[in-house]
Amino acid sequence: MIKNQNFADGRELSVINFGPTHPSTHGVFQNILLLDGDIILDADTTVGYIHRAFEKIAEHRTFYQINTLTDRLNYCSSPLNNMCWWMTVEKALNVEVPKKAQYMRVIIMELARIADHIICNGILGVDMGAYTGFLYVMEFRELIYEIYEEVCGARLTTNIGRIGGFERDFSEACYQKIEKFLEGFPKAWGELENLCVRNRIFMDRTIGVGVIDAEKAMNYGFTGPNLRATGIDYDVRVASPYSSYEDFDFDIPVGQSGDTYDRWCVRAGEVKEGVRIIRQAFDKLKGMKKDPYHADVPEYYLPPKEEVYTQMEALINHFKIVMGEYPVPVSEVYHSVEAANGELGMYLITDGSRAPYRLHFRRPCFIFYQAFPELVKGSSISDAVITLSSLNVIAGELDA
Template sequence: MPANLLDEPELGAESKQFTWTLNFGPQHPATHTTLRLILELDGERIVKATPDIGYLHSGFEKLGEHLSFNQYVTIVDRKNYISPPMNEVAWHNAVEKMLGIELTKRCQYIRVIIGELARISDHLLCTGAAALDLGAFTAFLFAFNLREQIYDVYEEMSGYRFHPGYTRVGGVLYDFNDRVIDRIRKVLQSFHKVYADMEKLLFRNRIFLDRTRNIGVLTKEDAINFSATGPIARASGVTNDLRKDQPYLAYKEFDFDVPYMTEGDVYARFLVRMEEMRQSHRILTQALENLPTGPVNVPLAEKFPLPDKGTVYNSMEGLIQHFELIMPNRGVESPKDEVYAAIESPNGELGYYLITDGSQTAWRTRTRPPSFIHFQLFPHLIKDHLIADVVAVLGSISIIAAELDR
């Protein structure tokens, strides 16, 4: 006879747990980029998450083995495309360490300025988009309005709005003029109101707090074990910041704090990024007030810097150096050596490892991008959470696909 479905199961019978698979991305409004998450679900609870690194297939690192040290700056711009100047500073920081070049003081300050503007821009997108994913659309608009003003600075200083390609070996493309300085001052003046508006909208917003507190918790021990850096690590109590612990450029000369928290959840990562923007504002204010005079590029006698157009058109030495650096199979020789150098990018440690063979093109180029390191955190952070928490956790670790599949 058929068994009665209402009967109690026999003792010893094994109960089976059935799960189903959900693809989150690669084209999803809350991923912000071409990455994919394969979620294994028990109802709405996540049992397992498998990250897929992306679909860009850009070959960025391989391009670094075919382009000169100056040409490759247009490629590194496109890795973390949310804060392109920071990639440029990181790349030429490694090249100049390998070549043994000491930048002029004015150039160091200018690179600090464009880097901290990029940090604010990156954090504005991260915090604004994270709020948007959780329903706070107005905060997103406030954040993007200020980002447009930062793009105005990029456009004025380089001629390009999104990918400036501004740094060069031993210097920068153009010196700052009064118009650039004025646009930077406008950004600094607008910052306080934007920050205050975002603070009023989000810091005590009941829905935002419920969606972010005690979600995606990363302990200090796990942050260290997973090699987390930047705001993600500092939100878990790891206070390392390369600007303080391994100073580069002129960061020793600036007075600023390294914000950190110990909770390690989505909300802590949000607050750390918000406070970091205020500290970047402090650095920018000091840099503008104390911006040194003098040249922005190292002397032509170094044989590494690309001369400016005025020198090329009016000086035989400048014309010869420009020719030598631009023509293939010519130019200065680099040491046959290897080097690793890193900076504190908006998302953490961004480093470049180079092997050189004597030419002005790297024999091997390798990037240490924070997004690639932090993407491995996601399965750990999201386990046993709900589907609705995916967007909150993913937004808090600020993954950029061009740093994943490169």
């Protein structure tokens, strides 16, 4: 238990609450800091303020109804959670997804990764007082949300995709918005990088701050940009390819020192690689416009809305799928994707009923947040703010 301490020489150690409602905590979680003046001597993290029992709720929901729960994990990149869930169910069902649908998923997942990194890197600047760069690139996050709208009608909690693929094909307006994004975003992102990467103030505030070495990062179970910033090039898209990522040419940005600066730079590099992947997938899609965008699995794929509205058989089938009348066979599977914060995994056990027997989410935020006390010991309060920001702890993913 961290508590106030007084010493004979008049020196006094104090305790402050950094969160759960502090704007710099980026969510509802608490850090109790023991301070000697402005220097952090110890820290104690607390989670559970928005615990929503998603895993237990999932045991009482059908497989289609669970997708809306995944939206609320990392809500800065909801489609990545959605795709991970659909691929987990498809693994249990042994569903083969058409190439076109896989490439469509790649585009959506990389857009989600970019949107997430825009938030993380932009907010890191805001936490140091640099607001302009964040506002500048937010224009393109808005464009990504407009692409989501064209695909599924939603922006933040997307509920995007279906078992076997997508509800509908990309529209011409969607293709145009993707093209617009690919044309305008790289220049804007390059300007943000130029604003920060060699900026003396930015470097002084981030280099050597919140350092973790590769061995400790591995021991904690780090994945994603926070692990790659230490020099380890582990990426699920390469180590265990899914959705045809093996068809694309891209690099894995890595750092060296595992500090706040390297974490920012790794995410900046991933944004550029994400644009590169989207361009490759987009070019492939142009020659596949007449190909199927979902698998031929009528027992699990929702029928088209126009048929549901006009045909009794389609309406009945729609009802049976949503209410879980076509159960998933007995299985035990684990599937993971390279989400914005690292390896997002879903461990699914089914018993042949309409709902999972057990479902566990491997949330990367929950794993690397446990290292926060070690990262901030000996640093100042202002350093703790930007260290937390560079980790990109999302409360919804931390506290499922």
